[in-house]
Amino acid sequence: MKMAWRDSRKNRSRLLLFMSSIILGIAALVAVYSFKANLQRDIDEQAKTLTGADxxxxxxxxxxxxxxxxxxxxxxxxxxxxxxxxxxxxxxxxxxxxxxxxxxxxxxxxxxxxxxxxxxxxxxxxxxxxxxxxxxxxxxxxxxxxxxxxxxxxxxxxxxxxxxxxxxxxxxxxxxxxxxxxxxxxxxxxxxxxxxxxxxxxxxxxxxxxxxxxxxxxxxxxxxxxxxxxxxxxxxxxxTGRAFKNLNQFLALSGFIALLLGCIGVGTSIQVYIKEKLGTIATLRCLGLKAREAFLIYLLQVAVIGLLGAAAGAFLGTALQFLLPLILKDFIPVELSMGVSWAAIGQGLATGLIISVLFALPSLISVRNISPLNAIRASFEGAKPKRDPLKWLVYLLIIGFIYGFTYLQMKDAIQAFAFVAGILLAFLLLVGQSQLLMLVLRKMIPERMAYVWRQGFANLYRPNNQTMVLSLAIGLSTLFIVTLYLVQGVLLNKVEVSGSGSKSNMVLFDIQPVQKEPLVKLLKTNHLPVLGQVPIVTMRIIEIKGKTAAQYGDTAGKDKEKSMLRAFRGEVRATYQQNLRATEKIMEGKWIGTTPEAGTVFISLEQNYAAGINVGIGDSIVFDVQGMPVKTKVGSLRSVDWNTVQPNFRVVFPAGVLEEAPQFHVFMTHVAAAEQSAELQAKVLKQFPNVSIVNLDMILKTIGSLLDKVNFVIRFMAGFSMATGWIVLLSAVMSSKGQRLKESVLLRTMGASRKQILTITGLEYLFLGFIATAAGIILAVLGSWALAVFALKSVYAPEILPLLVFLVVIPLLVMLTGLYSSRSVLNHPPLEILRKES
Amino acid sequence: MIPPVEHILNIRNVSKIYENAGHKLTVLDQINFSIQRGTTVAITGPSGSGKTTLLGLCAGLDRSSSGTVSLNQVDLDELTEDERAAVRNRYVGFIFQNFQLLPTLTALENVMVPLELRGEKNIKKHALDLLDKVGLADRSGHYPVQLSGGEQQRVSLARAFSNQPAILFADEPTGNLDAETSDKVIKLLFDLNKEAGTTLVIVTHDLDLAAKTNRMIKLKGGVVVADLDLNHG
Structure with a gap:
């Protein structure tokens, strides 16, 4: 232990970098865990005020x-x-x-x-x-x-x-x-x-x-x-607890992604740290230190620093949890109290410690293989790592840990597997991309290219390059941030597509039959079109396939029959029509638009609704229409585009059945401006106080403000990943700073100008930043496309301009970070640095 | 007074003082000498006598606290760091005790760097010739870490001569080498120097090596205590 302490003395700044990589991730997790614990406690304590009654x-x-x-x-x-x-x-x-x-x-x-x-x-x-x-x-x-x-x-x-x-x-x-x-x-x-x-x-x-x-x-x-x-x-x-499960899952996984990014920082810093320690370890080995003892010295250092990082993260997280309720207050039905959650802090400390050790292990176990001969000659071939089966075990442990942690958050083995597989795939693709980049650069840089360009590009594949690590840090951060951005765009787009064009943007409902005529007149005198008139009849199902709810209740052991019971609950709002509307498409059976007198009534059901209540073509359903039983048969199943501004129905009757039933109507119209809309609403309400009006523009505005709030939460959590990604980037740049500095000073000694040094360094980081950002964006586009098409069933049309902004801003940030680390070369005489280096 | 043309380096009243927390440390004090073009000079002295600091000032790697350093008739103290870098690239070659090869470049690329910085093209053959001269043509694709200390210093020699410098500064060039390798490197250094007609300034502890030069300037406590003409005729 004494040796571990002494040995760390000269390189604590390196260990600090490692520590800072995990601080934000742990902070995010502790904040989320604390929030979860406090919320659960508040729900427990305020449960009675949630209902207001027993x-x-x-x-x-x-x-x-x-x-x-x-x-x-x-x-x-x-x-x-x-x-x-x-x-x-x-x-x-x-x-x-x-x-x-x-x-x-x-x-x-x-x-x-x-x-x-x-x-x-x-x-x-x-x-x-x-x-x-x-x-x-x-x-x-x-x-x-x-x-x-x-x-x-x-x-x-x-x-x-x-x-x-x-x-x-x-x-x-x-x-x-x-x-x-x-x-x-x-x-x-x-x-x-x-x-x-x-x-x-x-x-x-x-x-x-x-x-x-x-x-x-x-x-x-x-x-x-x-x-x-x-x-x-x-x-x-x-x-209420269940409702917040998804929110907590999202928050915890966002925090975990920030932490995973930090793990790359841990891996990088420790790799460089151990490389720097090669001579020391070899000397100690010459003096009689056993391989196992050498391993333990560094394991202890990593564990202590990891724990310190986790403690700093836990402290920051505990402070940050005071922010979360401010951000989430609109989503929560209880009054949030805040307090230190020792369980959350404990979880944070344990996670920090495990992650530090686990991600440092691939480098740490190579300490066992450092030969004492390295003390005599640094380039001793034996220093090259042999294939170490333990490393594979460590990699397996890492994957196992990520899976285990994800599973604990999601409590769903398949979802957790998909999440881990997604991250692993992105990881492998980014590693592959960086390897390909190095290969292409090595083969393709023309000799005629200007020296500074060649040198800048060549730095990306030459020994001790940071290409892979930086690609991962930049690529994964970009992937996460851009995916969040794009998915949020898809959600907004889904809403806006439905409301665009000159289609109806105002719906008037609860119109009584006697009010139909005067209302049409009112709309016309105000120069407003009647874009649709839909009758609505409310009814209840009283029999399906010849059995009543009570009869199903008796056999309600089976799941299918249980689901049928749901059909009897509540009210069905149906319409009648002769022809199908543009938003409807027959998927099975045949649409029969009119029913002859005393003939069988063939209704059409929306296909998902039919599946939900377990009926198909030819099945009989009896409805209670305001006290009158109406026998029907399912004649067809339809698909319905629900994303339109007009009433859509699960149950549609043909013409000739419900015309005389008590009913009300829905009108659709289009108003051009907000003033016109307000004017119409006032007039309608004065003349027809029972008629309600839904203004689509207002709904869009409400959804917009709702999404703004959701966006803010998402951005807040993505912020952790962005900040950690930048710290990892900084850590990777700083890790190679020593070597870059030495190179730049030597070039300076041999007469390189400030411009040449800046160009070489700038090009290296700009190009790497560009390629990794592009890879991250491509993966994000693919991921969000899959999400939009398969999960959200939405049109995918990402905006190009914001992607271009990402593609410019992130590489610039990478370049500035790289240049910042080289500034000491430019500000000091070469001799001063050469002396330090030697 | 304009220095005579044959003097490639003129040092006039040069001092170097470091200040640390209000405490002044004079490393060089009022140094004066000139070096004729084409000669070989050794700067010797015990550790801490200011040898490397003096070499750094002569080569334009650092600025003096007072006095003037003129290299090839260019007053270095008047120049910005970029201008001094241009002077170094044009007139100066370096050899370091710890070789100072760029670890990420191959032997050949290391030799080519000074010329590439100048923007010169088609220099591969010239660099390969130089590597051949130092006996490392077959190791041109190797990285420094794959070469022995002696080999690294030979690459360093080839690099130092690659831009055909007017003056070559060598800082303890054999300090990290065994006796046998040292002899080989020194022989190469002097042979290449003779062939190129370059002025050679060597900073060394090694009096045997110093004795091979035309002149020895001895430093002690930051001042010149002896300036000996060793012309061997």
Missing amino acids: LIVDSRRPLSPAVKALLDTLGSKRARERNFVSMVYFMKGEGSRLVEIKALNGDFPFYGSIETKPISAAKTFKTDRKALVDHTLMLQYQAKLGDSIKIGNLSFVIEGSLESVPGQTGLASTVTPVVYIPLEYLEKTGLTQLGSRIQTRYFYKYQDVASVNRDLKRHQQLLDKEQLRTETVATKKES
């Missing part, structure tokens, strides 16, 4: 008297909320917006609170025709307390601004802002009529958890039969 029962349809009676007896305290999406009209500013209306009675929430300004508004709004309006919505429409809003036929006075609702994230409120009104006024708004998708939520407070479970157990069968969904504090806790 038990919630959800229903989307009228209840049977038996269930009604049951629901009135549960719990010690009760509250009820009916919620749906509708338009709200700000009377003073004359603006309107699609919101989620929550009509509430009782003392919900029983735990936590609806946070309002003023605080008292959360209680007082229930006493009269008053409303609580989402605070961002109020800002957006410059509404003040005391102003009026109109919902359906009724106006409400704004009693308070809604700051937060139990269990709702900031993001959710951006997508559909909430407006609370007292339940007793809901009927009078006229919005509870047929066709409105209203969800009713029953909230219950219990004395203890055991009572909740006892009640659930006792009444589960009835609740299931009526297809009512229940939620308890425990199930909410579980589902």
Whole structure:
């Protein structure tokens, strides 16, 4: 141990470089682990405020008297909320917006609170025709307390601004802002009529958890039969934790990639360090040091420095975790607390130590083979590493570790395998690319080329070059960063493609049959086209293949039959039409557009929906259309392009069946400017208060701001990889600095000018940076193409300009780093450096 | 006063003082001498007497603290580092105790470097001839690490003469070699020097080697203590 300490004295700066390679990776992991631990603790502690009640029962349809009676007896305290999406009209500013209306009675929430300004508004709004309006919505429409809003036929006075609702994230409120009104006024708004998708939520407070479970157990069968969904504090806790699994996985894997990049830094620094120590080790071997002892000296140094690096990373990570909640607060439904997570720090320290030792091992085990003869002659042939079977074992261990770590994050063997295989493939391709580059340069550099160019290029394949290491560091960093960028582009593109062109960008829905004519007239007088009119009929499935839900329930042991049970739950929104639309394509069977009187009704199902409920061509389905049973047979299966701005349906009826059924309509139109859109919304809302309007531009804007937030998180995590990639680059450049410096000084001594030295060094790094960046970009394009085409099923059209920017900026950064390391040659007289070198 | 044409190197009142944390260390103090073109000169003295510092100043590798160094009628103190590099490339050759070959270049490439820096073309044959003269034509493709110390120094000799320098500076050229190899290298050095008519300045401890030159300048404590004419006739 004493020897390990003494020996490290002169080269600690090299070891510091090694240490700095892992600091950021460990910091990222510790920050993510701490965040995960704190989030889990917060979810556990605040679980009751997530639900606001001990038990919630959800229903989307009228209840049977038996269930009604049951629901009135549960719990010690009760509250009820009916919620749906509708338009709200700000009377003073004359603006309107699609919101989620929550009509509430009782003392919900029983735990936590609806946070309002003023605080008292959360209680007082229930006493009269008053409303609580989402605070961002109020800002957006410059509404003040005391102003009026109109919902359906009724106006409400704004009693308070809604700051937060139990269990709702900031993001959710951006997508559909909430407006609370007292339940007793809901009927009078006229919005509870047929066709409105209203969800009713029953909230219950219990004395203890055991009572909740006892009640659930006792009444589960009835609740299931009526297809009512229940939620308890425990199930909410579980589902919230599950929702954050993907986020945590993404964060942890991003951190791990930064750490893997750092591992390349570890490998490089230790390789150079051991090379520098060759003489010392040989001398010690001459003096009687055993090979195993030599190995242990350096193993100990690496372990200690690795642990110090991990400790610094853990410290930084613990500090950084205070940033994560700020970045992620919009995604999280609980109030985040921050604290030191010793488990996360422990994990970080262990990971840092294992990674340092593991990635240093390929160089460390070669210490065993250093001959004492090296002390006499540095070029002793025996110093060349023989094929060491232990090295292969180490490589296997490294791959095993990466797989194990990934598996721990993903808990899915195949996904973990795909991730590791992807990284390994990228690694091998980059190594292959660097070898090919060296081969091509060696063979292809023409002798007539100017000396500085030849020297710059030749440095890339000459002995002790850093081509492979730099290619890996630059290539992998580029690959990761550009892939993130491109995938994010694909996601945005997917949204924008759907909304481009002069197709409809405004959808009006919940139109009653009697409102059709006057609404068309209104659109026409405003010079707006009616791009589509679609009837919608709501219904329920009551029989599939001759069996009811109850009959399937009895045989519900099998998975297939279980999946069929889902079909009976909830409402089906179907349309009827004679001809297929452009977004639909028959994949199986035949489309029959009209049904003769008393003939068989052949419907068409969307193919994935049909597969989900386990029906095929010829199967029978009976629908309950507002109390009237309608027998049908599946006549065809369709594919539907859902990425279009128009209503699409899973179930389509032919003409001649549903025309007389209670229905509502959806219109599509195209508005050119925001003013026109606002004007139309105001007019429609005044004349037809029940009609809701969705403005695609606003949806795009909302999705844009949502993606901006996601992007920021992605960029934040990619930042670790970028910074680590740069540190590894710096470390690789610094590793070869000694040799480069010596060469440059000798060239200077022989008369090379400043320009010549700068050109040689600059060309070397610029060219290497360019090739590695190009390789990284090509791999990223291939990877993101595969992701776009196969996973996201999207059109792939990456923008060229940003890729070119990457291709210019990264090599320049590499070159500047290389030139920076050579600056001492230019700033000092050659003799001064020659003396130091000797 | 304009120095006589036959003097390739003129050192006038040259001092070199290093300052470290306010402490001044005078390594060379008021040195004066001139060297005639085509002669061979040895600079000798004990360790720490300032020999290598003086050689560095003479060759334009460093700047003096005071005084003037004029090489081939060019006043080095007036020049920028780039201009001095150009002077070195044009007039000066070097041989170092530890050979100082570029480890990433082959023997042949090492010999070609000074000419390539000048931008000269078709120099391979000239470099191969030089390697042949030092007996290493068959090792032209080898990297320094693949050569013995004696072989490395012979490559270094070939490199030093490759740009046909007006003056050659050798810093302890045999310091890292055994006696037998030293003799061979020194013989080669003097033979090549004679053939090229180059001025040779050798810094050495080795009095036997110094005795082979025309003149010996002895340094001690940073001052010239003797300047002996060793003309062997």
